[in-house]
Amino acid sequence: MxxxxxxxxxxxxxxxxxxxxxxxxxxxxxxxxTPTELMDQPASEERQRLGGQVVANSVAETxxxxxxxxxxxxxxxxxxxxxxxxxLFQEGIGVVVxxxxxxxxxxxxxxxxxxxxxxxxxxxxxxxxxxxxxP
Amino acid sequence: MIAVIGLAAVFVATAxxxxxxxxxxxxxxxxxxxxxxxxxxxxxxxxxxxxxAMVALQLAILSHDFSIAYVARNTATxxxxxxxxxxxxxxxxxxxxxxxxVLAGFAYVAVRRVEMxxxxxxxxxxxxxxxxxxxxxxxxxxxxxxxxxxxxxxxGCEAQAWSPFAGAVAAAEGLGPNPLLQNHILMAVHPPxxxxxxxxxxxxxxxxxxxxxxxxxxxxxxxxTYRWSLISWSFLTFGILxxxxxxxxxxGWGGYWAWDPVENAAVxxxxxxxxxxxxxxxxxxxxxxxxxxxxxxxxxxxxTILGTFLTRSGVVASVHSFTQSPxxxxxxxxxxxxxxxxxxxxxxxxxxxxxxxxxxSLASREGVFxxxxxxxxxxxxxxxxxTMYPLLVEGFSGRQVSVGRPFFDRVTLPIAFALLLAxxxxxxxxxxxxxxxxxxxxxxxxxxxxxxAGAVFVVWGVRSVPTVVVVIxxxxxxxxxxxxxTRQLGRMSxxxxxxxxxxxxxxxxxxxxxxxxxxxGFALAAIAIATTTALAVRTEVRxxxxxxxxxxxxxxxxxxxxVRDEPNRRVEGARVLLLDASCTDAFxxxxxRINRYPGATQPVVTPEVRTGLFEDVYVSxxxxxxxxxxxxxxxxxxxxxxxFGGLIVTAGGLWSFxxxxxxRRNGDEGAAITGDERPRPVTVHGDRDG
Numbered sequence: 001m002x003x004x005x006x007x008x009x010x011x012x013x014x015x016x017x018x019x020x021x022x023x024x025x026x027x028x029x030x031x032x033x034t035p036t037e038l039m040d041q042p043a044s045e046e047r048q049r050l051g052g053q054v055v056a057n058s059v060a061e062t063x064x065x066x067x068x069x070x071x072x073x074x075x076x077x078x079x080x081x082x083x084x085x086x087x088l089f090q091e092g093i094g095v096v097v098x099x100x101x102x103x104x105x106x107x108x109x110x111x112x113x114x115x116x117x118x119x120x121x122x123x124x125x126x127x128x129x130x131x132x133x134x135p
Numbered sequence: 136m137i138a139v140i141g142l143a144a145v146f147v148a149t150a151x152x153x154x155x156x157x158x159x160x161x162x163x164x165x166x167x168x169x170x171x172x173x174x175x176x177x178x179x180x181x182x183x184x185x186x187x188a189m190v191a192l193q194l195a196i197l198s199h200d201f202s203i204a205y206v207a208r209n210t211a212t213x214x215x216x217x218x219x220x221x222x223x224x225x226x227x228x229x230x231x232x233x234x235x236x237v238l239a240g241f242a243y244v245a246v247r248r249v250e251m252x253x254x255x256x257x258x259x260x261x262x263x264x265x266x267x268x269x270x271x272x273x274x275x276x277x278x279x280x281x282x283x284x285x286x287x288x289x290x291g292c293e294a295q296a297w298s299p300f301a302g303a304v305a306a307a308e309g310l311g312p313n314p315l316l317q318n319h320i321l322m323a324v325h326p327p328x329x330x331x332x333x334x335x336x337x338x339x340x341x342x343x344x345x346x347x348x349x350x351x352x353x354x355x356x357x358x359x360t361y362r363w364s365l366i367s368w369s370f371l372t373f374g375i376l377x378x379x380x381x382x383x384x385x386x387g388w389g390g391y392w393a394w395d396p397v398e399n400a401a402v403x404x405x406x407x408x409x410x411x412x413x414x415x416x417x418x419x420x421x422x423x424x425x426x427x428x429x430x431x432x433x434x435x436x437x438x439t440i441l442g443t444f445l446t447r448s449g450v451v452a453s454v455h456s457f458t459q460s461p462x463x464x465x466x467x468x469x470x471x472x473x474x475x476x477x478x479x480x481x482x483x484x485x486x487x488x489x490x491x492x493x494x495x496s497l498a499s500r501e502g503v504f505x506x507x508x509x510x511x512x513x514x515x516x517x518x519x520x521x522t523m524y525p526l527l528v529e530g531f532s533g534r535q536v537s538v539g540r541p542f543f544d545r546v547t548l549p550i551a552f553a554l555l556l557a558x559x560x561x562x563x564x565x566x567x568x569x570x571x572x573x574x575x576x577x578x579x580x581x582x583x584x585x586x587x588a589g590a591v592f593v594v595w596g597v598r599s600v601p602t603v604v605v606v607i608x609x610x611x612x613x614x615x616x617x618x619x620x621t622r623q624l625g626r627m628s629x630x631x632x633x634x635x636x637x638x639x640x641x642x643x644x645x646x647x648x649x650x651x652x653x654x655x656g657f658a659l660a661a662i663a664i665a666t667t668t669a670l671a672v673r674t675e676v677r678x679x680x681x682x683x684x685x686x687x688x689x690x691x692x693x694x695x696x697x698v699r700d701e702p703n704r705r706v707e708g709a710r711v712l713l714l715d716a717s718c719t720d721a722f723x724x725x726x727x728r729i730n731r732y733p734g735a736t737q738p739v740v741t742p743e744v745r746t747g748l749f750e751d752v753y754v755s756x757x758x759x760x761x762x763x764x765x766x767x768x769x770x771x772x773x774x775x776x777x778x779f780g781g782l783i784v785t786a787g788g789l790w791s792f793x794x795x796x797x798x799r800r801n802g803d804e805g806a807a808i809t810g811d812e813r814p815r816p817v818t819v820h821g822d823r824d825g
Binding site: 032 | 536541
């Protein structure tokens with residue numbers, strides 16, 4: 001029995017730690033949405049990501065950042081971005097922004113940098129700037 | 136022509152690998168006199184095939200033979216020479232060629248030490264052969280690096296055919312390497328280093344599995360692969376370090392680690408391999424943790440395959456994209472076979488090979504090793520969970536999620552604290568049973584020094600509690616090691632100089648001191664990570680040409696924009712003069728820039744970094760136009776300490792590797808180690824009798 005008692009402490013510790021880790025994991029999960037998916041959702045305080053293509057002629061500088069629209073070829077979402085956009089930011093390119101959704105405008109404070117130089121749509125197709133994505 | 140030779144070489148290598156598996160099994164089962172020689176010939180065949188395949192691929196690349204699809208897709212005539220060479224392993228098919236070559240090379244080194252009648256070694260080589268069959272088989276089928284281009288695009292290749300006899304067409308120009316890969320020289324070195332580490336870990340796995348299959352008790356498999364583990368671990372450490380450095384110097388987002396799945400893929404096997412090289416010490420010294428070591432070494436190997444799957448299949452971009460190429464499913468299938476197969480063997484045969492001597496007390500070196508292993512395993516499990524969770528969610532629900540950096544940062548922090556603490560106390564805690572007074576005597580002074588260092592940081596203005604804790608723990612770790620070293624040095628007799636005695640001490644117990652060197656490097660890196668995270672300052676600056684602004688104690692003057700056409704890319708950037716705070720003395724001219732590569736959808740933002748003794752100034756283009764420049768200016772204090780610490784960790788691993796034997800002291804072995812050791816060789820060197 002001594003052998004089993006010895007294992008008890010590490011086992012309990014491991015379970016507690018993994019429980020904590022799982023809790024943190026669920027707490028830090030950020031959902032990724034296309035504009036179509038996002039617009040089907042109610043307003044939420046939860047942080048989420050929005051990915052799509054920057055609509056041509058939609059970019060305007062604001063006091064604290066930049067305002068633009070993101071589309072997936074079907075629906076379009078207005079984005080208010082706080083902070084400087086990335087150096088590569090321009091109309092027609094694919095972006096991923098992170099922030100909150102109030103039901104009409106997506107407030108973003110982070111533009112993401114990808115390791116991969118190519119953005120992909122959810123079905124794995126390569127994103128070609130200037131072309132609408134197949135729905 | 137090259138396509139035919141190359142593919143033929145791949146087939147030869149596949150046959151060599153299959154023959155290695157067969158001869159290895161045969162030699163293990165029969166121990167017949169001629170079988171070891173046959174095994175060596177099979178391994179040589181595998182190596183020759185792999186070598187010719189790599190040379191053929193490099194020749195095709197260097198001669199710009201765009202009739203080979205791989206060459207047309209991944210190189211261009213304008214690609215600089217170094218990146219041409221690196222293209223041989225930078226993309227999917229080429230990376231598998233490199234993998235196979237390294238595996239065959241390692242097998243060739245290992246088979247030299249397999250003597251006649253050495254069943255364990257022969258069977259281990261057989262398992263290496265089986266692994267080789269998978270990789271070379273992959274090249275021979277779905278990942279043929281010599282597939283010919285049958286439909287040339289204006290640039291690159293539109294369609295390819297597997298058969299080398301298909302009517303090949305060549306485009307006038309190739310697409311060139313992935314822009315990120317040709318943006319910095321580090322990218323030519325980083326992947327081979329990781330691969331040397333990944334592939335080297337096949338050896339301990341093969342020997343462990345062979346010991347299980349043969350039901351061989353004892354630690355022969357560990358003794359014979361300990362140096363393989365160390366050298367692989369050192370390469371892996373160095374590879375990860377180079378990757379972080381590359382990320383810092385090239386990617387321009389102002390950091391070096393983002394908990395990206397690709398980064399996690401490299402750090403996962405590293406964590407478990409680190410646990411393994413520690414718990415291996417416990418088994419070799421005290422005979423404990425035998426089953427645990429088998430589990431760790433199998434997990435490490437499985438994680439290297441998982442890492443390759445994550446980085447090479449496109450699954451990270453989207454769960455559904457990995458089926459675009461058959462390589463993804465093939466890797467996943469191999470991973471499944473490795474995990475299920477090895478753990479099935481483990482579960483059914485572990486009782487034959489492992490017995491567990493009792494731990495006398497948790498307050499002992501063994502106890503701290505156990506804590507270290509538990510921490511590293513939890514660390515690895517956490518990273519694995521955070522990496523795989525988004526893939527699982529997307530796979531089951533179709534929704535894409537990402538796990539934010541805060542998750543990894545928050546979980547890592549307490550584990551790092553505990554690891555540093557174990558690192559400080561462990562090496563001076565006696566084996567078997569440690570008395571508190573002994574331990575306290577050994578840590579008293581370093582603890583005081585560490586607390587003073589922490590206080591200095593607080594007085595200096597650091598208010599972040601985690602940073603101060605890491606500084607205290609890091610200095611503590613280094614202090615304990617320095618104290619122990621000087622203590623042992625003081626006890627050495629003789630009239631030689633201090634330097635000579637230090638050299639002797641480091642060599643005499645190189646396994647231990649190599650570990651301590653690595654610990655010092657790790658502590659330095661931890662201090663650097665904590666301070667740069669807490670004290671980094673980011674400022675956004677908007678400048679017009681001729682304008683200057685003072686930022687974080689530096690003066691930045693925007694001189695002019697520039698455009699430079701280089702053979703392989705167009706560079707657009709800004710010339711910015713970096714001056715002291717009074718805008719009088721110039722340090723140097725910096726050129727943050729955007730590199731545009733033909734054929735690439737997105738350009739690469741490249742920062743420029745001025746590294747100083749106290750801090751780095753890191754300037755990256757954040758946007759703007761000809762009239763107004765927007766710069767991201769980061770100041771990272773003591774950044775070089777991180778790279779230096781990483782190099783010291785690698786050096787420590789290499790120092791231990793240099794040690795011929797770790798355990799030479801007698802009378803300290805665990806009583807439970809029984810059973811036969813490695814069989815006596817019949818001949819000293821099998822290759823002498825031919």
